[in-house]
Amino acid sequence: MTTGTATGTAPYEAGTTGDPAARFRDLLAAEWLKLWSLRSTPWAYLITALAVIGFNVGQAYDTYRYWTDENAGDADKFIRDGIPLAEAFTSNAVVIHLLAAGAIGAVTVVGEYGTGLIRTTFAAVPARRAVMAAKAAVVAVVTTAFGALVAFVSFFSTQAILSARDIGVFLDHPGALRVVAASALLTPVAALVGMAIGTLLRHMGSTMIVTVATLLVLPMVVSPDRYWSALIAHALPFPAWRRLTEPGAHFEAYPWSTGGAWTVYALWALAAVAVTVFSVDRRDQ
Amino acid sequence: MIEVKDLTKRYGATTAVKDLTFTVRPGYVTGFLGPNGAGKSTTLRMILGLNQPTGGTVTVGGRSFRDRPRGLRHVGALLDAGDMHGGRSAAAHLAVLARSNRIPRRRVDEVLAEVGLAGAAGRRRIGGFSLGMRQRLGIAAALLGDPPVLLFDEPLNGLDPEGVLWVRGLFRRLAAEGRTVFVSSHLMSEMENTADELIVIGRGELIAAESLTRFAARGTGANVTVRTPRAADLADVLTAAGAVVHQDGPLLTVTGLDAARVGDLACRHALPLHELAPRSASLEEAFMELTAQSADYLAGEAR
Numbered sequence: 407m408t409t410g411t412a413t414g415t416a417p418y419e420a421g422t423t424g425d426p427a428a429r430f431r432d433l434l435a436a437e438w439l440k441l442w443s444l445r446s447t448p449w450a451y452l453i454t455a456l457a458v459i460g461f462n463v464g465q466a467y468d469t470y471r472y473w474t475d476e477n478a479g480d481a482d483k484f485i486r487d488g489i490p491l492a493e494a495f496t497s498n499a500v501v502i503h504l505l506a507a508g509a510i511g512a513v514t515v516v517g518e519y520g521t522g523l524i525r526t527t528f529a530a531v532p533a534r535r536a537v538m539a540a541k542a543a544v545v546a547v548v549t550t551a552f553g554a555l556v557a558f559v560s561f562f563s564t565q566a567i568l569s570a571r572d573i574g575v576f577l578d579h580p581g582a583l584r585v586v587a588a589s590a591l592l593t594p595v596a597a598l599v600g601m602a603i604g605t606l607l608r609h610m611g612s613t614m615i616v617t618v619a620t621l622l623v624l625p626m627v628v629s630p631d632r633y634w635s636a637l638i639a640h641a642l643p644f645p646a647w648r649r650l651t652e653p654g655a656h657f658e659a660y661p662w663s664t665g666g667a668w669t670v671y672a673l674w675a676l677a678a679v680a681v682t683v684f685s686v687d688r689r690d691q
Numbered sequence: 692m693i694e695v696k697d698l699t700k701r702y703g704a705t706t707a708v709k710d711l712t713f714t715v716r717p718g719y720v721t722g723f724l725g726p727n728g729a730g731k732s733t734t735l736r737m738i739l740g741l742n743q744p745t746g747g748t749v750t751v752g753g754r755s756f757r758d759r760p761r762g763l764r765h766v767g768a769l770l771d772a773g774d775m776h777g778g779r780s781a782a783a784h785l786a787v788l789a790r791s792n793r794i795p796r797r798r799v800d801e802v803l804a805e806v807g808l809a810g811a812a813g814r815r816r817i818g819g820f821s822l823g824m825r826q827r828l829g830i831a832a833a834l835l836g837d838p839p840v841l842l843f844d845e846p847l848n849g850l851d852p853e854g855v856l857w858v859r860g861l862f863r864r865l866a867a868e869g870r871t872v873f874v875s876s877h878l879m880s881e882m883e884n885t886a887d888e889l890i891v892i893g894r895g896e897l898i899a900a901e902s903l904t905r906f907a908a909r910g911t912g913a914n915v916t917v918r919t920p921r922a923a924d925l926a927d928v929l930t931a932a933g934a935v936v937h938q939d940g941p942l943l944t945v946t947g948l949d950a951a952r953v954g955d956l957a958c959r960h961a962l963p964l965h966e967l968a969p970r971s972a973s974l975e976e977a978f979m980e981l982t983a984q985s986a987d988y989l990a991g992e993a994r
Contacts, residue, residue, distance in 0.1 A: 428760035436791035443783035522774035533760045690742040
């Protein structure tokens with residue numbers, strides 16, 4: 407142990423490395439490390455994947471099991487009505503998927519606030535907007551990859567089961583790729599929305615309540631049959647997913663285009679990133 | 692070098708810090724003292740740009756800390772040992788911080804070894820750490836960027852006696868290397884063997900900014916202890932000379948006169964002295980006296 411007395415004269419010699427230029431990719435790498443150094447991360451993804459794929463496969467198996475020879479003549483109609491695509495990613499599964507993705511996004515921010523780690527983070531990197539942008543980028547990339555994996559596995563496993571009754575379709579079937587893409591991309595949208603709400607509220611309980619209300623409850627209370635209500639519905643991510651995946655959706659009283667639905671995805675994602683990045687800038691930590 | 696000028700922080704109607712001005716110089720350990728709720732942590736957070744001042748400025752090395760894109764090479768800070776995620780290992784916590792500031796990975800092992808968390812302890816999850824181990828990890832994080840300025844908020848909490856000695860030695864060494872070391876505490880006794888300079892605040896306002904020795908001299912608790920077989924006679928003489936005397940058998944405790952004057956008076960009146968001992972006020976007393984009026988939470992205070 408050193409017990410030298412302070413003289414106040416020795417000048418501090420800066421390290422020979424000096425102060426290297428600040429790079430955004432260092433923040434990306436740090437957020438990546440941060441995500442995967444938590445044991446709960448792989449578990450959260452694994453459990454979500456099993457639950458969502460399980461729901462989809464279960465539904466397809468149900469159809470497979472109760473499909474009798476008398477139904478064989480209906481196979482063409484079954485496919486024409488788009489039922490195989492509806493079973494590629496069911497609305498029950500998407501509810502779970504939406505909730506899990508929202509929670510996964512929220513916890514990346516709320517986990518830091520809840521533990522106080524956010525102060526350590528911002529003291530190490532005073533450029534707060536860059537930190538939050540890196541965090542959002544990592545969440546977006548990881549949840550997109552995860553969403554794509556879950557959507558593709560769901561598609562191929564359900565269609566494989568249905569094919570045993572000759573009612574499965576391939577990826578080149580009209581609308582098939584859109585079902586997979588819409589389900590995959592709903593994941594980063596929900597995760598970024600959860601993250602933005604988490605950044606604003608900073609507490610897990612309230613964040614989850616508001617996230618569930620925004621992503622799930624709001625779409626349930628609006629009706630597609632009244633003009634104003636339909637207008638709100640057409641601005642929400644969950645109805646946008648329905649529009650992109652359900653073949654009958656555009657026969658509603660107020661139809662909307664798939665382009666409109668994709669735009670809803672994009673705007674929600676962008677707005678969520680903007681809230682996440684800019685709301686922390688001047689706030690006391 | 693930390694320069695705080697007219698710093699003010701208000702939360703609604705409450706003023707946490709008011710017109711605070713002081714300078715923390717490099718090469719010294721500077722203690723930052725004040726009772727609980729005096730505004731120490733708020734001030735430290737404003738130095739780090741975590742909280743936005745309501746008024747005034749604070750610079751580190753001539754620049755506002757918030758203006759630096761990366762912080763660890765400029766200021767190392769331990770604010771609260773709890774400011775980490777319990778789910779990560781100590782090494783992972785430091786690796787994340789190092790990566791964000793482009794600090795080589797080997798520094799993680801170096802600082803872990805320096806604070807005594809090398810080997811298995813560094814790979815354990817922080818959630819299982821004792822407060823003392825978290826303090827060590829927080830100090831490791833502060834050292835990561837080899838910064839010229841170091842801030843520590845109550846770093847001795849939860850450390851065992853060996854840890855306290857180690858931390859004191861570390862602070863002295865860091866200061867001797869020419870760094871600015873700013874350490875907060877609400878206990879004067881913690882500073883007594885650590886700090887060269889003191890910044891004392893109470894209720895958010897500056898009470899003193901001076902060297903430890905000058906601060907100690909402020910205490911008015913200085914007195915003289917006298918042992919004499921003719922205690923009653925000496926007490927009369929001293930009281931007549933303007934002193935306040937407390938008698939306990941052959942022992943007198945005299946305030947208001949110094950030892951030389953007491954000795955002279957005893958000699959003039961031919962009173963024998965068996966013992967004459969001046970006692971200067973302790974730092975603790977000086978601190979208590981100065982902050983008594985400004986302590987927010989006094990035990991037994993009238994309601």
